Amino acid sequence: KxxxxxxPRYLIKTRGQQVTLSCSPISGHRSVSxxxxxxxxxxxxxxxxxxxxQRNKGNFPGRFSGRQxxxxxxxMNVSTxxxxxxxxxxxxxxxxxTTYGEKLFFGSGTQLSVL
Amino acid sequence: DQQVKQNSxxxxxxxxxxxxxxxxxxxxxxxxxxxxxxxxxEGPTFLISxxxxxxxxEDGRFTVFLNKxxxxxxxxxxxxxxxxxxxxxxxxxxxxxYGKLTFGQGTILTVHP
Numbered sequence: 001k002x003x004x005x006x007x008p009r010y011l012i013k014t015r016g017q018q019v020t021l022s023c024s025p026i027s028g029h030r031s032v033s034x035x036x037x038x039x040x041x042x043x044x045x046x047x048x049x050x051x052x053x054q055r056n057k058g059n060f061p062g063r064f065s066g067r068q069x070x071x072x073x074x075x076m077n078v079s080t081x082x083x084x085x086x087x088x089x090x091x092x093x094x095x096x097x098t099t100y101g102e103k104l105f106f107g108s109g110t111q112l113s114v115l
Numbered sequence: 116d117q118q119v120k121q122n123s124x125x126x127x128x129x130x131x132x133x134x135x136x137x138x139x140x141x142x143x144x145x146x147x148x149x150x151x152x153x154x155x156x157e158g159p160t161f162l163i164s165x166x167x168x169x170x171x172x173e174d175g176r177f178t179v180f181l182n183k184x185x186x187x188x189x190x191x192x193x194x195x196x197x198x199x200x201x202x203x204x205x206x207x208x209x210x211x212x213y214g215k216l217t218f219g220q221g222t223i224l225t226v227h228p
Binding site: 091094107108 | 208215216217221
């Protein structure tokens with residue numbers, strides 16, 4: 001069974017641009033969540049989608065958005081990029097992401113550098 | 116608000132010895148606690164979890180202990196191996212935390228051969 005696939009692996013953008021990152025979950029998984037990892041803030045939750053609906057959202061500005069398609073694939077978008085958006089963006093999938101400690105499976109991430 | 120704290124940024128142990136990683140939390144309402152391990156430039160991988168109704172869960176070399184009165188959990192790795200060298204994160208889960216893990220700052224474990 002293929003794992004969580006994130007594309008692209010690396011991305012370089014300049015301030016003010018926008019970027020779209022893609023995530024393909026494990027087959028059969030319906031929940032996709034996104035995380036940002038930076039050296040200063042650690043791993044922070046961005047949002048979670050299930051059946052094309054956002055169920056949970058972290059404390060990030062509106063420049064960060066996402067969506068999920070009917071095949072459970074997900075994209076996240078960051079508009080008007082800032083230097084501080086440079087980070088490793090991780091996607092995770094799970095079957096349904098219940099509240100009962102269901103484990104998440106993470107992709108290898110997209111390393112975004114904003115110059 | 117920091118719901119989870121891992122107060123030891125790093126830990127260094129000798130191969131074959133025990134590694135003990137600690138995590139403190141603030142909210143008593145969590146149903147589960149999970150530990151993840153992360154290598155550089157990779158996503159975290161699930162290691163072990165514990166339900167809030169238990170005080171211990173064991174899986175091979177890994178054991179997690181939960182002390183609800185102290186709001187503290189710890190991960191024991193025995194015996195430690197060089198391949199265990201990674202960053203370890205704890206996270207609570209429960210309530211409406213769909214897909215949301217609230218990671219602590221992590222503890223860098225280094226196991227020396």
